[in-house]
Amino acid sequence: MNGQDSPKAVVAVGGKPMAARVVEAMRGAGVTRIVVVIGHRGQDVQAAVGNHVEYVVQEEQLGTGHAVLQAEAALSGYAGPVVVTYADIPLLRGDDISLLVAHHRATGAAATLLTAVFEDPGTLGRIVRQESGAVEAIVEAKDATPEQLAIKEINAGIYCFEAPLIFDVLRLVTNKNAQHQYYLTDAIAILIKKGKLVEAVAMEFAYAGIGVNTPADLDHARRLVAASEA
Numbered sequence: 001m002n003g004q005d006s007p008k009a010v011v012a013v014g015g016k017p018m019a020a021r022v023v024e025a026m027r028g029a030g031v032t033r034i035v036v037v038i039g040h041r042g043q044d045v046q047a048a049v050g051n052h053v054e055y056v057v058q059e060e061q062l063g064t065g066h067a068v069l070q071a072e073a074a075l076s077g078y079a080g081p082v083v084v085t086y087a088d089i090p091l092l093r094g095d096d097i098s099l100l101v102a103h104h105r106a107t108g109a110a111a112t113l114l115t116a117v118f119e120d121p122g123t124l125g126r127i128v129r130q131e132s133g134a135v136e137a138i139v140e141a142k143d144a145t146p147e148q149l150a151i152k153e154i155n156a157g158i159y160c161f162e163a164p165l166i167f168d169v170l171r172l173v174t175n176k177n178a179q180h181q182y183y184l185t186d187a188i189a190i191l192i193k194k195g196k197l198v199e200a201v202a203m204e205f206a207y208a209g210i211g212v213n214t215p216a217d218l219d220h221a222r223r224l225v226a227a228s229e230a
Contacts, residue, residue: 007041009087010048011218014225017048018212019087028094029101031083035074037067045087063181065173072167081105082166084184085158088212090221091228092158096203103201104160110196111166111188113138114158116209117202124154125185127200135198138185153202155185156209165196 009019016024019036026034038045039058046055058070068084075082081104083097096114104112113135115127121141126148128137138155139148166187173186192198203209212218 007045008212010041010044011212013090013212013218013221014229016090018090019045019049021090022085022087022092023049023053025092025094025097026083026085029083029097030094031097035071036087037070039067063175063179064184065170065182065187068184069167069170069182072164075163075167078163080163082161082163083159084161086211089157089209090212091208091210091224093205093208096158096208099201099203100158100160103199107197107199109134109160109199110162110191111198112160113188113198113200114156114160114209115153115200115202116156116206117152118154118206119152121152121154126151127153127155129153129200133199135188135192135200137192138188153200154209156203157211158209159184159188161187169194 010017013021023034034053036045036049036053036055037058038055039061042055042057054074056070056074058067081101083101085092100112100114113127123141125138125140126144127135128139128148128151130136141149169187169190170182172190173182175182177183188198207224210217210221210224212221
């Protein structure tokens with residue numbers, strides 16, 4: 001993305017690596033223990049983030065669900081909420097994470113998603129809710145009906161799960177998909193199928209959930225950070 005063989009997580013936005021910005025958001029929410037899962041060029045991520053977090057290694061990059069499962073040993077014996085987020089959401093704020101965890105605890109959910117509401121969600125996955133407000137499904141745009149495509153709420157890729165339940169569920173996730181990867185969103189589908197409560201709460205500022213996947217996304221994120229920090 002920056003023209004070099006560097007992990008996306010170390011690409012700078014507003015003078016700081018994206019992963020470092022996400023860790024700062026976690027700290028801002030009062031998270032005291034942070035486990036960073038590293039893989040390709042992991043030493044670069046460590047150099048960018050520093051030694052004030054714990055690291056676990058994903059030897060093979062087999063998907064987002066597989067990545068989270070690598071943290072199970074580090075969290076052995078812990079029971080309670082676990083926030084999971086990607087390293088390429090540079091505008092994520094501590095307030096967003098605090099909102100997510102507060103909603104998760106208040107509802108007693110097995111999992112809670114942080115969402116964003118956009119006037120034009122484009123190709124992003126839609127959040128389908130039950131009448132109660134609980135999550136019924138996450139539907140990818142390519143699989144959505146016209147009614148579902150009209151939904152403006154999308155999955156931002158930031159979650160709060162209950163441990164150790166999430167690790168038990170992740171072991172049920174399969175890689176029977178086009179990419180042969182173990183997806184974290186499949187864990188959400190399994191929880192819903194099992195009748196577990198899955199909640200969702202929309203972040204205050206939708207732009208804070210923007211992920212960086214393309215050079216255009218990176219330019220957009222840099223402009224937004226520059227404007228917010230001016």
